[in-house]
Amino acid sequence: MISILPPPTSAALDSNKTADLRDYRNEKFVSLAEGFATYAGFQEAFHIAGFEPEIVTRVNDIFSMLSLVQAGVGLTLMPGANEEDV
Secondary structure, three states: OEEEEOOOOOOOOOOOOOOOHHHHOOOEEEEEOOOOOOHHHHHHHHHHHOOOOEEEEEEOOHHHHHHHHHOOOOEEEEEOOOHHHO
16 A cells, blocks of 8 residues: 655545545655665556656655655655555
8 A cells, every 4th residue: 555645735635535646647746766665666656557757856765755745845655554454
């Protein structure tokens, strides 16, 4: 399961509903740099959704990535646990 993290100023996501990445095709994204374990999964998620994301910046640590999301620079994807795993 992958979670979409929106900036706090954007429309809230309905956490009771599974998000469809294709609905965010026109959004900007923040990503970890190539070489991180989650980078391939990030790219694969967009490949499956059928589009290339507009990545506005790539960073070298998760704290910077989350700070940029919180500042409204873009959305990001975060790996998460499946409901069965919780």
